[in-house]
Amino acid sequence: MQYSDEDRDRRVTQLRKGILELAVMGVLYNERHYGYSLVRALTESGSISLKEGTIYPILARLDRDGLVRSEWVESDQGPPRKYYALTLSGRQLFDELSKELDLLISMVQQRGKGSEQPAYGGKKLAVRKA
Amino acid sequence: MNDYPEAVAKIADDYLRRVKAQLQLVPVREQDEFLREIQSHIHEAYQQTAGDDVTRILAVLRNLGEPAEVVADRLPGAMVRSGAKRNLPLYVLAGITIALFGIPLGFGGVGVLVGLLLALMGVVFAYYMLTASFLLVGAVFMSLGLVRVILPEVWDKLIMLGFIRFDGPVEVVNHLSPTGQAFVMIVIASAFAASGLGLLRLGKYLLCGLRFLLSLIFDWTRRFAQSVRRRLHRDRSHGVPVGQMSFGKR
Numbered sequence: 001m002q003y004s005d006e007d008r009d010r011r012v013t014q015l016r017k018g019i020l021e022l023a024v025m026g027v028l029y030n031e032r033h034y035g036y037s038l039v040r041a042l043t044e045s046g047s048i049s050l051k052e053g054t055i056y057p058i059l060a061r062l063d064r065d066g067l068v069r070s071e072w073v074e075s076d077q078g079p080p081r082k083y084y085a086l087t088l089s090g091r092q093l094f095d096e097l098s099k100e101l102d103l104l105i106s107m108v109q110q111r112g113k114g115s116e117q118p119a120y121g122g123k124k125l126a127v128r129k130a
Numbered sequence: 131m132n133d134y135p136e137a138v139a140k141i142a143d144d145y146l147r148r149v150k151a152q153l154q155l156v157p158v159r160e161q162d163e164f165l166r167e168i169q170s171h172i173h174e175a176y177q178q179t180a181g182d183d184v185t186r187i188l189a190v191l192r193n194l195g196e197p198a199e200v201v202a203d204r205l206p207g208a209m210v211r212s213g214a215k216r217n218l219p220l221y222v223l224a225g226i227t228i229a230l231f232g233i234p235l236g237f238g239g240v241g242v243l244v245g246l247l248l249a250l251m252g253v254v255f256a257y258y259m260l261t262a263s264f265l266l267v268g269a270v271f272m273s274l275g276l277v278r279v280i281l282p283e284v285w286d287k288l289i290m291l292g293f294i295r296f297d298g299p300v301e302v303v304n305h306l307s308p309t310g311q312a313f314v315m316i317v318i319a320s321a322f323a324a325s326g327l328g329l330l331r332l333g334k335y336l337l338c339g340l341r342f343l344l345s346l347i348f349d350w351t352r353r354f355a356q357s358v359r360r361r362l363h364r365d366r367s368h369g370v371p372v373g374q375m376s377f378g379k380r
Contacts, residue, residue: 035167036174052171053195056164057202072166078173079166 020050021058022101025086025094028068034081035059059084067093134176138187142172149197154360168200243347250340257336261329268323275315278308 020042027033027041038059039052062068067090072080086094134142146165153161175190194200274294278285285308288294296303303311 034174035171051195051199052175052193053200054202056167056200075170077177079170081170081174082163082167 032085264326271319
């Protein structure tokens with residue numbers, strides 16, 4: 001049975017949503033960011049497209065779990081910016097999750113070797129340490 | 131500096147109001163902080179977006195997403211952090227309001243409600259007392275029947291002491307043989323025991339009904355408390371105008 005484009009898109013969206021939190025942690029790993037700059041960092045490479053507002057629930061969740069810390073910094077160009085940085089426990093968790101992701105990716109790639117063409121030829125999902 | 135054309139400021143303020151409306155249950159301090167953050171985001175995005183003023187702000191807000199999406203996950207966290215302590219004064223206030231005014235039933239209505247509850251509890255208590263007495267009578271008759279057959283000397287002693295007397299309509303039992311007397315008593319015991327067990331079994335339906343009534347009353351009370359809380363929040367949120375967060379106008 002063939003899957004529909006709609007079904008594929010829905011699953012791709014789910015996959016991206018699932019990985020977005022890890023991507024946010026990756027960007028905050030070495031450099032602090034405020035909301036807008038974080039969105040830019042995530043979308044600049046073209047690896048992830050998202051509604052900008054979805055970043056805030058993720059930051060709220062990370063903050064609640066003590067994985068990021070935040071501080072307000074005055075800006076010459078407009079209102080103060082709220083900067084986020086990964087905490088020590090956030091870094092540790094990111095390292096562990098990255099390993100898990102590597103395992104998953106290698107498992108998926110191994111399975112994919114048998115097939116002639118990849119089932120989905122869309123954009124790559126990249127998790128990087130900024 | 132927030133220096134926007136009037137139309138842009140109005141659109142952005144309207145968006146912030148919608149975000150704020152989604153944050154009703156979040157403590158005011160967190161509301162303000164989050165709104166400042168969104169305001170900062172809008173400013174940054176606006177500066178980076180090309181086009182005429184209105185097109186720019188609309189594009190920024192479209193990229194930001196619906197307020198409900200932006201505040202998702204704010205509520206649970208805020209509610210966890212605010213905890214019972216923060217809500218306690220609210221519940222105390224609601225309790226005092228109910229006690230003083232008995233809204234919307236009125237003081238008499240609350241009295242009727244309490245009376246109804248007590249009456250229901252009385253019915254349940256009486257029901258189970260009756261069940262217990264049936265089972266007790268059954269057990270006593272069963273014991274006497276067995277004593278009549280197995281320990282006739284104890285039976286005679288009980289007759290002599292006056293604990294057992296067959297007078298009036300049951301005098302006919304005196305004319306039966308010891309085995310016959312035991313049989314009659316065991317039959318009576320079985321009837322009482324069966325009735326008691328039947329009542330015990332039916333009691334669960336009574337309890338189910340009562341539980342349903344209690345849950346209805348509890349649900350009504352909860353909804354009432356929620357409506358009071360919502361009303362109080364609305365009053366409080368009106369006290370902190372979004373205008374404090376608003377964009378400056380050119």
